[in-house]
Amino acid sequence: MEVGFLGLGIMGKAMAMNLLKNGFKVTVWNRTLAKCEELVEFGATIGDTPAAVVKKCNITVAILSDPSAALSVVFDKDGVLEQIGSGKGYIDMSTVDDDTSSKIHKAVTAKGGSFLEAPVSGSKKPAEDGQLVILAAGDEALYEEAIPAFDVLGKKSFFLGHVGNGAKMKLVVNMIMGSMMNAFSEGLVLAERSGLNPHALLDVLDLGGIANPMFRLKGPTMIQNNYSPAFPLKHQQKDMRLALALGDENAVSMPAAAAANEAFKKARSMELGDLDFSAVHEIVKIHKSSS
């Protein structure tokens, strides 16, 4: 199977490599050429421009760093739009907002192409291990066609309906995650101030019905006040805000998420926004002798 691949950042490189290792023919493009060359050793072909990649491949996957890069690759000169058309599919796996996704969707389908948004859950390690979770939405036939590639890239892929649903699903998951992180921080602080050993709390939690990888992974570093960013707090807060806005549109009252969001905002006001989102722990902890 032949696949075009646009964007070789941390995630993209690992994903393209996986496709190559699993026997896919991959034509890659990246804004800075050097990154492409590393993949040539493993059998990749280089495309000169996004348009050239789309011309050559029936399915092109993109994973760009942000909305403006995602738009630029499609709409700029030598971009995807110049070659997309009937019989060709474009799969954007970037995490972008509704608006961006919708613009690309409209432009691609106006040209006769088919489109899928497919943001992923998981970071560098799962990308390398082919253990991502893929939240696809848009053209179902394209989804079916892409399954062999998704099977290599992820441990599981979902088809969630019309364009926008992939992004919404990510928001819902991240909202639950953000509220859980607040609950967890409150528990850690309550334990410590009540004379319990927070490490014992971690052990007890990990043996019970709410044991989960996040508590297991973040708990020990939070106790050490170590918040090196895996998922920056300001992004978590942005997702809480967007999830609350989605709730507002649909008249869903979410007081727990709202309380968590305000704690993340307090953390931003303390200039913790670039740390890991577990740094909300610092807000729960603030008290006289620590300030």
Add this chain to the structure above:
Amino acid sequence: MEVGFLGLGIMGKAMAMNLLKNGFKVTVWNRTLAKCEELVEFGATIGDTPAAVVKKCNITVAILSDPSAALSVVFDKDGVLEQIGSGKGYIDMSTVDDDTSSKIHKAVTAKGGSFLEAPVSGSKKPAEDGQLVILAAGDEALYEEAIPAFDVLGKKSFFLGHVGNGAKMKLVVNMIMGSMMNAFSEGLVLAERSGLNPHALLDVLDLGGIANPMFRLKGPTMIQNNYSPAFPLKHQQKDMRLALALGDENAVSMPAAAAANEAFKKARSMELGDLDFSAVHEIVKIHKSSS
């Protein structure tokens, strides 16, 4: 090793049986005699009264249904106090409040006995399988002595320091659990009202960093509005209230827990208190067309 065992309810019977199967000599007592006889088949001896059990055994374990039963077994005529004394240990594994635990603790030690509170996390199934988590606090020497029994009863036991810490640890865990349940309910409702399939949300959650047994177990029944009580909502709300009170004593501000607590209170006002605590989902769901 010889162990006395007071209280053969659902939990107690399973636990005493485990001890017998693992070669312990067990002398049992229960308010209604019939329950003791079932265990005699498996090698148990019957004690006529709590006092008789304590007289015979150096270590006596109790697991009673509520504070008044826990107090009665100790303080009533023919109770534990009549025979407890130097060289004898009493381990109360009931889930009781601070006050109750503290009264028993003082009475037992005043007679020269040693005392351990050791509430457990886990219900019927883990009790049968010896997979409880034991939160012990009090006399450390007694804890060491009891380890062989704890190893049979639980997958893990903790020694948490002075009397009261076992109960506190349970409160902290249950507080986190209650906040998580609210976050989870909000996510389920947001998904559904935003046009996502809530079953897909469960699948996505279960593949990610916040996957946990509670979401896995309760999610499908919550979607079906099925809340048959494993842990009654009114007890969950009571634990939230006590955890918040513990925070109040120690000047720990916990806005996420407070928001969750108010939702559980709303659920009580809707007469959902006897259902499972996951019924807080009904509160998040309330809207015009459902009422």
Add this chain to the structure above:
Amino acid sequence: MEVGFLGLGIMGKAMAMNLLKNGFKVTVWNRTLAKCEELVEFGATIGDTPAAVVKKCNITVAILSDPSAALSVVFDKDGVLEQIGSGKGYIDMSTVDDDTSSKIHKAVTAKGGSFLEAPVSGSKKPAEDGQLVILAAGDEALYEEAIPAFDVLGKKSFFLGHVGNGAKMKLVVNMIMGSMMNAFSEGLVLAERSGLNPHALLDVLDLGGIANPMFRLKGPTMIQNNYSPAFPLKHQQKDMRLALALGDENAVSMPAAAAANEAFKKARSMELGDLDFSAVHEIVKIHKSSS
């Protein structure tokens, strides 16, 4: 002093009438002509179009019903822009969003005119009595020039700095008002369920340090479950949302406002959005026997 006046809705008509009664020469325009004629009896001149009004008067005041009407009067054919220019001032007293205000501001100043946003606090009665509170922002010289008119229209006018500050001030006030309404509703329900007479609560409140016109006015109708709309709940919730968004921009954490906002959202989900914002009381009241 000569003043142009665009928009003769409930508010506009009362305000234009006040200007006339106080000796101002007023040239009025309204989309439907009939409303102008009522004012002619009191000495008003009619302008055929917004452009004609601006041509004739150095200061033109507008109070339109919503952002689209506010934009249309300026940008459409025969609109304000066609005649605005150096030496002419335009004062928009409509309550509109930042964006709308900013568009009008830019267009007017690009033509050389001066601009003031001046939303008001107060409804029909204060408009008739000249008792509005005027929150002006933009061109300070124009503000100074308009003071004689503002003195007639309001009991007090403020100059708040650059364009946008008038709208922000309204949001902050309405946010405090929305949180207070929630606190008040919770108090009324707590009183009633605790066996106190809610009318006695109103009396006690009105004698103390937090006595205020809103409690005095809305309390008795809330107790009767009467919520005929003075300020619709959906507008109050929109202002809470915008105030929280303003806080988000400036990293201000506002947990009380967030909790109040979620209650208003719940009210919207119960289809109470078109009732008075005091209908949030219904959300606090919901319990089993009332449902």
Add this chain to the structure above:
Amino acid sequence: MEVGFLGLGIMGKAMAMNLLKNGFKVTVWNRTLAKCEELVEFGATIGDTPAAVVKKCNITVAILSDPSAALSVVFDKDGVLEQIGSGKGYIDMSTVDDDTSSKIHKAVTAKGGSFLEAPVSGSKKPAEDGQLVILAAGDEALYEEAIPAFDVLGKKSFFLGHVGNGAKMKLVVNMIMGSMMNAFSEGLVLAERSGLNPHALLDVLDLGGIANPMFRLKGPTMIQNNYSPAFPLKHQQKDMRLALALGDENAVSMPAAAAANEAFKKARSMELGDLDFSAVHEIVKIHKSSS
């Protein structure tokens, strides 16, 4: 009319003085005698003990500083109980908890006396000016008999039903006040961080529908970070806690009060508990450059 008066603290002295000035015959007692002598100049008689005062007067009023003082005056040797009985009334105007009030109530009525709890709203100045608000509950006949005294002491008195209702009414009022203070603080901080002048906000608020003495009085000092205690924050937080507990008993969900309570708890954790309750403003204000 003859009245006994126990307790000549700041409040008690002002109140007793008012009674004397208005022609009541007053027999006073205070733990430290000196305070009584000041009142003798104005016509007061001194009673040697609480019992002596009760023996002499058919109605005895007490206003003590805290529950232990309120209990001591009744139950200690030479206390109220020794002389109370049929035909004699005891009115406790102290602010105490339910339990204390209930103990005194039971003891007085067991002796055949009649009892009224009558906590007041208002501090030193209103006490001097006879402008207190009196929240009476208990024996209605005694209330009727005491009206001439209440008319002198307060601008208004209420009879609220059975013992306990006076204290509950105070809690409900203070809960609303605490939530309002949070809303007000959030508004002040939002104004300032959004580039508005907080003094202008105070002016705008004071002209509108939510204008109230508390905003007027505390606003200017809060802007100056001046929190000299009129009502200490720790007492406000205690009242929020008790009001939330009253809600818990009656299954009333109060998310706005809960959010406010957590902010007051945060303030306590920052050691602001002895400042005025308006110091919760400091919690809303905390951000990086201020810490």
